[in-house]
Each structure stands twice: as C-alpha cells, then as structure tokens.
Amino acid sequence: MEKYLQDAIKPVLIQLGLTEDQIPEIKIENPRDPSHGDAATNIAMLLAKPLRKNPRAIAEELVSNLKLDKKKISSVEIAGPGFINFRYSGDYIYDQLHHVLVEDEQFGKSDLNKDINCLVEFVSANPTGPLTVGHGRNAVLGDTVARLLEWTGASVQREYYFNNAGRQMRMLGLSVMARYHEKLNRDFTFPEDGYEGEYIRDIANSLVEEHGDSLLNESDETIFKEKAEEVIFDDIQQTLKRMNIVMDSFFNEKTLYEDGSIDKVINTLREKELAYDKEGAVWFKTTQFGKDQDTVLVKSSGEPTYRLPDIAYHTQKLDRGYNLCLDVFGADHIDTYPDVLSGIEVMGYDKEKVEVLVYQFVTLVKDGKPYKMSTRKANFVTLDELMDEVGEDVTRFFFLMRSPNTHLEFDVNQAKEAGEKNPVFYLQYAHARIQSILRKIDEISPISDIPDLSILSHDSEISLIKKLLTFPDSVALAAQHREPHKLITYLNELASGFTSFYHDCRIIGEKEELMQARALLAKATARVLANGLAILGIQAPDRM
RNA sequence: GCGCCCGUAGCUCAACUGGAUAGAGCAACUGCCUUCUAAGCAGUAGGUUUCAGGUUCAAGUCCUGACGGGCGUACCA
DSSP, rough: OHHHHHHHHHHHHHTTTOOOOOOOOOOEEOSSSSGGGGGEEEEEHHHHHHHSOEEEEEEEEHHOOOOOOOEEEEEEEEEEEEEOOOOOOOHHHHHHHHHHHHHHGGGOOOOOTTOOOEEEEEEOOOOTSBBBHHHHHHHHHHHHHHHHHHHTEEEEEEEEEOOOOHHHHHHHHHHHHHHHHHTTTTOOOTTTTOOOOHHHHHHHHHEEEEETTTTOOOOOSHHHHHHHHHHHHHHHHHHHTTTTTTOOOEEHHHHHHHHHHHHHHHHHHTTTOEEEETEEEEEEEEGGGGGSSSSSEEOTOOOOTHHHHHHHHHHHHHTTTTTTEEEEGGGGGGGGHHHHEEEEEEOOOOOOOEEEEEEEOOEEEEEEEEOOOSSSOOOOOHHHHHHHHHHHHHHHHHHHHSOOSSEEEEHHHEEEEEHHHHHHHHHHHHHHHHHHHHHHHHSSOOOOOSOGGGOOSHHHHHHHHHHHHHHHHHHHHHHTTTTHHHHHHHHHHHHHHHHHHHHHOOOOSSSHHHHHHHHHHHHHHHHHHHHHHHHOOOOOOOOO
C-alpha cells in the first residue's frame, strides 16, 4: 500500500512542475491517532520551501490531481498544517484480512533484505565458565536479530567466536588443577586470579572419577584445561539450546594463526607503515584514525592482544563472502570497534559491511535491590539459574523487552509473577484464549474458509484488522533497526486490540454468518501473534 | 581530562528516527465474572520530556552549553 501511494503521488508532483531529483522521499506513515486516517504523508510540508508555497495549497493541488483506486482508498483529507491523510476502503481491508489467512505462517515475511548474506556473530564467550546473565542479553539479541533478518529475506549464519588459548584459559586449567589436588587431599595453591566458581570443583571431581589420582604428576595444566573446555562448552551449548538458540558454526581464533590471516594483517600494516615496533611490542598507529593513543597489537611477550585477531577475523569473514557482518557486543567493548574498522579498511575491505549491535548492561533486581555480580568471583548468576527461576520464555522476553541502547533492569520478582505483572503472559494468554474459542467453535460448526468478511464493521473489529495488516511493517521496522523491542511493542498493541474486540464482540452465540467472520478474524489474530512470538523465539501455547 | 551511551508519569520503559493532543506496564483509586479463559476489560489520577539557549512551518527527537548517571579510556578479554 505504501508503494501504491508513493507511485500515485510521484507523477502528480512531476505534473506540478517538479523534476525527478527535486522530489524528496515520499514518506508514508501510520498516524498515531486513528482519526487521522490509515496512512498519511507530510510531502506537502516538505515541498513548501522549494516551491515557496503554502503547504496546504500544495496539498490541495496534489490531492485534486491524485488518481486513486476507490477500491483501495475511500477518502483523502488534508489536515493540520498540510498532512494528507488517506483512509482505506472496506474492500481493501477485507481483502487484506483474507490475505493474512492465506499467507498464514508466512505472513509478515518480506524480501526487503533478500540481497543480504549475513553472518551474525554473537555470544562468543570464551569457555571459562557457564553463561551468565550478561551473556544472556547478547545471546537473545543476536539470535532474535538473526530471526528478524531471516524474516525479511536475508540469508543468515549464526557464529560463535571463541579463543581457547591465552592467559585466561591457562588460569582456568590451573584452577581446575588446584581443585583436583584439593579433592585428593594434596597440597595445592589456588592461583591468585583463579576461577572460584563451584563448577571448577565439579570438573575436578569428574577428573578424579575418570582418572583417579593418576594426574597428580601432571606438571602442566593442559589436560585440566582441555577437560574444562570440553565440559564448559557442553554446558554453554545446552544453555543456548534451552534458550532456543542453535549456532551454525563455532569459530576458533586459533584458525586465524593457522591460515595465515594474522600474519597477513601484521605484514600489510607494516607495509603501509601503520604498524611499528616499540619497547618490544608491535603497535598499531590508531592515532592516524583519530584515537588519542596508538594501540598494542602484539605484546612484548609475543602474545597478540585481542585486537589483532579481531581484525583478522573480520577480513576472514568478508573473505567467506558475507556482505554483512553483524557483531553483537556489550557497551564495554565499544572501544575496540573503531580499531577493527580501521584495520579492515587498511586491509582493503569495505568497512560498511561490518555493523555492530551494542547493548547496555543488565542489572538483575530482586526484592527491589540490585544483585551484586562479579564474574570472576563465585557470586554471578548463571543463565541456567535465571531460567530455572523464571522460565525460558520469560527470560527471552525480558532480554528483548527494552531497546538495546538502554540499561536493562531485569526484575526477577516481576518475571516470576505468573500473571498480571508479567507482560509475557499477556501475549501468550491472548493466543491461548483464541485457540480455546476456536476449539469450541469447531465442535459447533467448523470454520468456513470463505465467510463474508464485510459483515465485520464494529470499531473494535475494524481497528483489530488494521492492526493485523501492519504486522509486516512492524517486522521490517524491527529488522532494519536491529531492535526486537519494536516488535514487542507491536505485539502488545495487537493483543490489547484483540482483548478489546473480545470484550466488545461475542463470537460464539452470534448468528452463523457473523460467528464465522469473527472466528476468522480471531484465527488471523492468533496467527499473527504466533508468528510474532516465533520471531521472538517464544512459545505460543494453545492452552494456559 | 577525553570518547561512547543515557536522562520522558512515583517505578520500569515506549514514542515508526523531525510531525498532529508524548503513550504502555507496574504501583494508587473506581467499576465489571450465571455468557467464548477475570493471567482479562472499562475508567480516574499522574508530565514545563533534567536545565538554558539555538536551528524551522513543526523539537522528547537535530546543534551548542551546563547538570546528573553508566561504560570505556591497559603490553586484560
């Protein structure tokens, strides 16, 4: 419809004497206030300046020359400072409602992003411990944005990037080793920055079960580290699966050393004189790209910092043919992003193809007080614990509920409430309620596929239908902004629209024709709720 | 100090990226279950969008400055 209106308006503007490039983008939007019609454009106001005319006069001229299909648009009004408001005709609305039912599980999909071949990299927690609440937001955001992109036609790959070498992993191995000795009542020294979580003991215990005391003579931590990695990765994958997340690939940072990507980056930077040696380390001239300081790429110990593999990783991703690399990470990593972009640009890649989705931190709140969380110490809350407490659907929903750009306060008490206070159930309840009605109708008189929908004329019916029709727009909007919460806002409005309808209009007990039409409207609503919840990765239950 | 993000109802947050009378949920108050699920509905109250300027037909949204909060600013990831 949006396109239809744009295509109708454009020739009129040309007719009014404007050239192709004088015409600004013709924006069609859904007015907030339904009394302003179903679609509106501000084009007349935008043209006021170049045409040096009163916007209302432009609007009038435009409207009088506009040829619109009566079957689609029933009225056009000029309002306020020069808005042009369009109202859909009944025929159009009923036809589109029918369309929802025909498309069914596909309704809401588009080919908006059909040219995008995207790699979404997310979670990417190193296997040093179970996923925590902090990772939760990352995981759910990444997965849901991936789903949104898929719904808009993109082809999407989900990848988990990790590093199982380096200091942190060594520390993990040493921690397990210490616990192993502890378990066998031997002397042990727990490393100073070791991992203190209880899970380390579990890993050590299972080593005792498998190997008895035969590992006591192991002089280095390797075997402990490997066991830890295996157990922890297993645990992480289970947690992800529980959250409805399945990765397509896991990418080990080590690969970048093996395939020469790392050397290539260093060499290229040196050739371009953007990398240099100082005090035994290799530095990247980030000051050339507007930074206050140059940054270290390779430490004097010979170990690279994370920035170097990060750059190599991105070039590698682009080499694999993706035209969009979407990285999801927390606000604390924001500073590395410009360096990576500078790096890949120097390497001759298009930095426009790399996009970052940054999210702010999560605070868990319980009984009105924030949880204290420190990752290294034992007092973090794992994602599994959180899901045990509030459930998987609620967990996903809460992480998606807010704009990624604002801090998220996760109120555990509110999340635990089975009803009223919990916004997830509102959506699921609406769906379950409709299914229940449909089951009952099915017993009385099975729903026909082609009732006369034009019998639907109550305000609640009409506004519900119109709400249903904007679902694809809402999916597209959320996808383009990479902001799933926009879809949640929509679904809340939809559910609210349904409950008003439910309140105002009875279905069962009305005369056959009306019951059939209303049943179909309810069915379409359930479909859209289910599709929306599917994008969010949340169940749409048939009974509650 | 510098960089990024944020400041909207008592609380948690929206506001289609510059549009028309700033909206939801929770908390408070008033009604509504003999009828399709009350995990619900209808209504009341709650605002100088932190403050001060500016840009324009139009500013919560853009610009400048202040104030307040978060994160970063490592040869940690």
